[in-house]
Amino acid sequence: MEMKIGELAARTGCPVETIRYYEREGLLPAPSRSAGNYRQYDAGHVERLSFIRHCRSLDMTQEEIRALLALRDRPExxxxxxNRLIEEHLHHVEVRIAELESLRGQLRDLRARCSGEGASEACGILRELEQPGPSPVATEECAHAGHLHVPGVHRRG
Structure with a gap:
């Protein structure tokens, strides 16, 4: 059963541009072409794209997805x-949760500086934001992941 890209998109809930992107990145193998040069996808593409989409729903990076696909492609x-990849991903998620909880605390403290009444020139939030903010810090987790942690930025590349 072969299908065009629009049919694959409809079956998987994946936008056409994302399918093309996954092809360019090598996550999804290039499909065969029809006589009219249309891409022709098969059930294997549906399965692989569904796998990729499931990984993305778990916020996995392309590198992590590549590693899992490589394992999937080698059943032996x-x-x-x-297991190690998921354990490491779980650790990154836990670090991000801690960062978000810290961010929530900072935002609550900032919000507490203003009653919401009066002129903006006396606003505690605006005065606090005029102060130099924290500089980026390299944490052990971020150094291990090969990136610099910047408070307020929670995605890793």
Missing amino acids: AECGSA
């Missing part, structure tokens, strides 16, 4: 790698 491979 040891599954311990998948």
Whole structure:
């Protein structure tokens, strides 16, 4: 059963541009082409794209998805790698949760500086924001992941 890109998009709930992007990135294999040069996808593309979309719904990076796809493509491979990858991803999620909780505390403290009444020139929020903010800090978790932690930025590349 072959289908065009629009049909694949409809079956998987994935936008056409995203499908093309996954092809360019090598996550989704290039489909065969019809005589009219239309992309022709099959059930394998549906399965692989569904796998990729599930990984993305778990906020996995392309690198993590690539590693899992490589394991999926080699059924004889040891599954311990998948377990370690998920364990590491879980750790990053826990770090991000802690960062978000810290951010929430900072925002609540900032909000408490203003009653919401009076002129903006006396606003405690605006006065506090005029002060130099914290500089980016490299945390052990971020250094391990190869990126610099900047408060307020919670995605890793």
